[in-house]
Amino acid sequence: MKKRNFPTICPSCGGELKVIGLHCGECDTQISGQYDVHPILRLSAEEQQFVMAFVSCSGSLKQMAADMGLSYPTVRNMLDQIIDNLKKYDDNEQTL
Amino acid sequence: MNRLFNPFRYIAGLKSLAFGAIFIIAAALMLYSGGMIQDSYIHVGYADASFWYVLAMQVVWWLFPALLLYLCGLLLTKSKIRLIDILGTTAFAQLIMLLLIAPMLLPVVADSTAEMMAALQSGEHPQNGDMIPLLIYGIWTLACLALYYLWNYNAFAVSCNVSGWKAVVAFIVVQIAVTLA
Numbered sequence: 001m002k003k004r005n006f007p008t009i010c011p012s013c014g015g016e017l018k019v020i021g022l023h024c025g026e027c028d029t030q031i032s033g034q035y036d037v038h039p040i041l042r043l044s045a046e047e048q049q050f051v052m053a054f055v056s057c058s059g060s061l062k063q064m065a066a067d068m069g070l071s072y073p074t075v076r077n078m079l080d081q082i083i084d085n086l087k088k089y090d091d092n093e094q095t096l
Numbered sequence: 097m098n099r100l101f102n103p104f105r106y107i108a109g110l111k112s113l114a115f116g117a118i119f120i121i122a123a124a125l126m127l128y129s130g131g132m133i134q135d136s137y138i139h140v141g142y143a144d145a146s147f148w149y150v151l152a153m154q155v156v157w158w159l160f161p162a163l164l165l166y167l168c169g170l171l172l173t174k175s176k177i178r179l180i181d182i183l184g185t186t187a188f189a190q191l192i193m194l195l196l197i198a199p200m201l202l203p204v205v206a207d208s209t210a211e212m213m214a215a216l217q218s219g220e221h222p223q224n225g226d227m228i229p230l231l232i233y234g235i236w237t238l239a240c241l242a243l244y245y246l247w248n249y250n251a252f253a254v255s256c257n258v259s260g261w262k263a264v265v266a267f268i269v270v271q272i273a274v275t276l277a
Contacts, residue, residue: 071108073181077257080175 008042016042016092039089047082054079101246104185104254113180116187120158123193124151130201137161137274138241140197154190161248161274162186168266169256177256185251192244196237204229245271 008017019035040051057063065075099106107115127133128150133143134157145153166182199205208229215221249267253259258266 069106071104071106071112071181071254073108073178073185073254073257074105076175077254080257 102250112188113184119190124154164270165252175257181255189247196240
């Protein structure tokens with residue numbers, strides 16, 4: 001089965017989606033409510049993968065650059081872009 | 097293709113500076129062996145100079161724009177940029193200089209240049225046959241120059257994490273400044 005991306009933006013109006021239902025796959029329990037999506041989950045799949053790799057490398061950009069076969073400034077620029085996106089999502093949540 | 101147009105996605109810092117140092121020394125050796133010198137940013141002329149002077153000029157025409165681009169980067173970016181990255185990437189871009197200089201050492205290009213210069217000095221019209229190697233070299237030079245500017249822009253963009261019209265304007269201003277210097 002193809003892995004589906006977690007949707008965070010409304011395909012109809014472009015607004016930010018919220019989680020209103022959770023389901024337990026073991027006992028079929030369903031929970032309804034309204035939960036904010038964490039800013040990290042709003043990142044793209046590639047960006048989330050980058051964050052995972054960053055944590056796995058204990059935050060060493062040099063190690064990440066070596067593992068990814070990219071230059072140090074390229075990896076640093078990717079991290080800066082993610083930081084910018086997280087700030088943007090965080091600011092959006094605070095204004096809502 | 098990405099590696100051809102933007103190698104700095106893959107190489108920067110000390111590694112690219114080491115390669116760049118080799119390219120700069122090789123360019124100086126080639127210029128010296130041909131009795132030439134890089135007398136301005138993108139101009140090579142004939143001169144009777146020592147190897148160390150030729151090498152010093154190569155270093156100046158790499159370091160001067162690199163430092164100006166670093167200053168622009170400090171002004172334009174919010175990222176923590178490293179001087180070693182801009183020095184390394186712009187030094188690596190000197191590889192294109194080798195591609196520009198190498199054909200000048202070919203006897204066919206050197207002879208055509210000498211014949212054309214002699215014809216112009218004596219007021220004669222150069223023969224069409226003499227012009228063909230120079231025409232081919234001219235096209236090669238234009239292609240190399242386009243790649244040289246592209247590599248230098250990408251060196252600036254990657255090392256200083258800048259993009260958009262501000263980066264383009266800053267890069268053009270630096271290029272004009274060093275060309276006029």
